[in-house]
Amino acid sequence: MEWNAVLFLGAYHGINPGMGWLFAVALGMQQGSSRGVWRAMPPLALGHAAAVGVVLLIAGLAQRVVPLPMIKLAVACMLVAFGLYRLWRHRHPAFGGMQVGFCALTVWSFLMASAHGAGLMVVPFVMNMSDHAFAASLGHDHHAVVPSASLPWAGALALSVHTLAYLLVLALSAWIVYRKLGLALLRTAWFNLDLIWAGALVTTGILIVCF
Numbered sequence: 001m002e003w004n005a006v007l008f009l010g011a012y013h014g015i016n017p018g019m020g021w022l023f024a025v026a027l028g029m030q031q032g033s034s035r036g037v038w039r040a041m042p043p044l045a046l047g048h049a050a051a052v053g054v055v056l057l058i059a060g061l062a063q064r065v066v067p068l069p070m071i072k073l074a075v076a077c078m079l080v081a082f083g084l085y086r087l088w089r090h091r092h093p094a095f096g097g098m099q100v101g102f103c104a105l106t107v108w109s110f111l112m113a114s115a116h117g118a119g120l121m122v123v124p125f126v127m128n129m130s131d132h133a134f135a136a137s138l139g140h141d142h143h144a145v146v147p148s149a150s151l152p153w154a155g156a157l158a159l160s161v162h163t164l165a166y167l168l169v170l171a172l173s174a175w176i177v178y179r180k181l182g183l184a185l186l187r188t189a190w191f192n193l194d195l196i197w198a199g200a201l202v203t204t205g206i207l208i209v210c211f
Contacts, residue, residue, distance in 0.1 A: 002125040009121055010162040014169025019112055020044040021174035028178050037174050043102045047109025049163040055119025056155040075123050076208035082117040083201030124208050129154035
């Protein structure tokens with residue numbers, strides 16, 4: 001369940017135009033070459049991974065001093081609050097012009113993923129992975145590690161899987177739009193995806209509290 005969710009979230013982030021492929025397509029069209037699209041992929045993936053990784057790192061450090069139920073409650077509250085904020089205001093922050101280099105595009109991707117609460121959405125599933133790993137170790141070893149020791153491993157693996165899914169769907173979406181569809185559908189697609197994502201944030205936060 002958790003791995004499927006991490007994969008799905010990565011794919012969903014990749015298909016959302018506000019998370020990168022819109023910028024990649026725009027760069028390709030501006031440069032008049034598909035090279036602009038492909039050159040945007042590494043910094044976009046790096047920035048997205050950094051945004052999710054920072055949240056996972058903070059959650060891992062917090063778990064060493066704060067009980068896990070308290071962290072889950074805090075994450076749930078942040079998800080609901082962030083989702084309601086996204087429902088209220090679903091405009092995307094601007095980031096300068098289109099002439100950007102590797103570092104600038106990485107920062108842009110980091111800010112976009114952070115603005116969408118991408119890391120917050122992954123945290124609950126990584127915590128569940130950590131819980132399952134701890135329970136399994138208790139069943140096989142009387143000297144099992146504490147739960148906080150299993151979170152970094154689960155977080156690193158989940159981040160890798162999530163980023164790979166994001167990058168694959170990002171590249172496919174950018175290529176299809178650049179080669180086949182153009183930019184005519186962006187306003188409707190962007191609006192709908194943003195509303196779905198905001199609703200998913202709120203729903204996940206509620207489910208964490210209920211279950």
